[in-house]
Amino acid sequence: MKKKFSIIFLLSLLLLIFLGSYSLLSVSPSQNYPNNITLSSPENIVIYVNSTIYSDILDSINQYKSDIEADGYNVSVYNWSDLAPDRIIRANNLKSNLTLEYNLNNIIGAVLIGQLPYAEYENLSDPYDHIPYCGYNFACDLFLMDLDGNWTDHNGDNFYDDHQPTSTGDLYPEIFIGRIDPYSINHPNQTQALIDYFNRNHLYRTGSLPRYNNSVMYIDNPWESTSEEWKGDMEYLYDDITLINSSYEITDAQNYIDALQQNYEFIWSFIHSNHTHHGFDWTPSSGTFVNYSQIANLNTKALFYNLYCCYAAKFDAMDNLATHYLFSSNYTLAVFGCARSGGFVMNRYLYNPLSNGKTLGESFKLWWSNDQYHSHGHGPDDMNQKGNCLLGDPLLKIREPSENSGPSGQPNFLHLLIALCIIFGIITVVVIISFKMSS
Structure with a gap:
């Protein structure tokens, strides 16, 4: 009787393990509102806010910082100001700070709020791009994301025109960048536009946005x-x-x-x-x-x-x-x-x-x-x-x-394969137990 009870208990336990394993394997990582997930290990993020709007949107920035810290990130905020007269110098100053943060704190990305510097790239090899606002020179955020490539302005016109790997770096981005800036649309109240944006951002994160x-x-x-x-x-x-x-x-x-x-x-x-x-x-x-x-x-x-x-x-x-x-x-x-x-x-x-x-x-x-x-x-x-x-x-x-x-x-093939392996393992155990009982 004890032997029969042990076998039933073992089979029940194996069944529960299978069901639990399959549910873990098959559930999508984003079934719930995705920004309520805590990271297993904190990752570092930097927020840069243009100093001319910093105090006006401080409450929104604090709410946003709190929201992303709740997701498990470590967050630093810069009240950013740069009075350098040259656009390309301002872009390089920001990139130098991003590179420092990457080297010291291993940041994974940055959020740029308000008017923040950007570099421009030009395509000297395409004559059809020599049209204003149609690609001859264009804003290039890859410049701020690729921290170890070599960017060159060969003709000295403040537009980069060459991008090459180095002996220790490549062309790929080390970090990501996202810009949140209403300046270019002549919004009648740019401060309010940013406040409204972060309000709906918070609603999304808390599951309240349609x-x-x-x-x-x-x-x-x-x-x-x-x-x-x-x-x-x-x-x-x-x-x-x-x-x-x-x-x-x-x-x-x-x-x-x-x-x-x-x-x-x-x-x-x-x-x-x-x-x-x-x-x-x-x-x-x-x-x-x-x-x-x-x-x-x-x-x-x-x-x-x-x-x-x-x-x-x-x-x-x-x-x-x-x-x-x-x-x-x-x-x-x-x-x-x-x-x-x-x-x-x-x-x-x-x-x-x-x-x-x-x-x-x-x-x-x-x-x-x-x-x-x-x-x-x-x-x-x-x-x-x-x-x-x-x-x-x-x-x-x-x-x-x-x-x-x-x-x-379509189900993920790896998930199905693992589930089949679990099923095969349970069947094998059942066959071995049945064989021992019959003998």
Whole structure:
């Protein structure tokens, strides 16, 4: 009788171990609101705040600092001021401080609030880029992220034009950067714009901001043929995806405005653009357009954007589209985009880390370094990517919409393999026990 009871107890224990192991393996890392997760070991973050607005938004900064400390980060705040007359010197001064923080405190990233320095890069090899605000020179936040590469201004015009590895460093970013700055949109009250931003940031972190757990991909005609390929990338992050292209409906300015006002959590746009306008079916003589003032007055619902829209994130240009998306809404928290022609390609290397619980900033940093860099010409020395940037809080995470971490809701293969091994182990134990009982 005791022997039979022991066998039953052992089998029950093995069953409980299996169920517990499988639940741990199969639950998504971002099922709950993702910014309530405490890190296993503290990581260091630096916040830089422009000194001219520091005191006006101090309460918001303190709340934000408290929020990210609750996530397990160690946070330092700089009241940053730099009166150097030369733009490139100011950018290098900020980079020197970032490098010091990285070397001494091993920071993983930084948040830049208000007008903070930036470097500009120019493409001397592309004659078509010699157009103001169209890519000849462009803001390049990779300069602040890559702390050990060699950046050179060969012709002394205060625009970097060469980026090379060194004997001890490479081209890849060591840290991530996120900018939160309404200056370029001529907001009537920039202090209030920042206060409002951090209010909704806090609401998101505490689960009080409306979320729709879905996405829309708005693809204008030039990219229609690759719609399914791009959609495969988005499936790493969302199951509920609405695809809008001319195969389904007419893509034009009014149709896009209608889409912006729907309840989508993430909007991924593929539209010909300059820094102030989106152009649909844009040719020299025709097209329909959405401009920055329309974006400013829509109060769009999306929390996150990825703008595959040339120049839309040229954050140093007045009334750029990306900054309007970020601040002209009661909901938006972050915008991925490009400060020159180009944008994010091979987005599975951005969306897959996000789906596995990485922050926006960590995913941005990982995207630069994916394993397809050399074979597909993607990476930090690809001129069409060099202007890519993140506007908004880089420490936010996006909740994964399903319990699985593979694309299209497919179970993760490794999880299934481990579960099968556990099942096989239990069966083996049961067979051995049965054999001993029969003998």
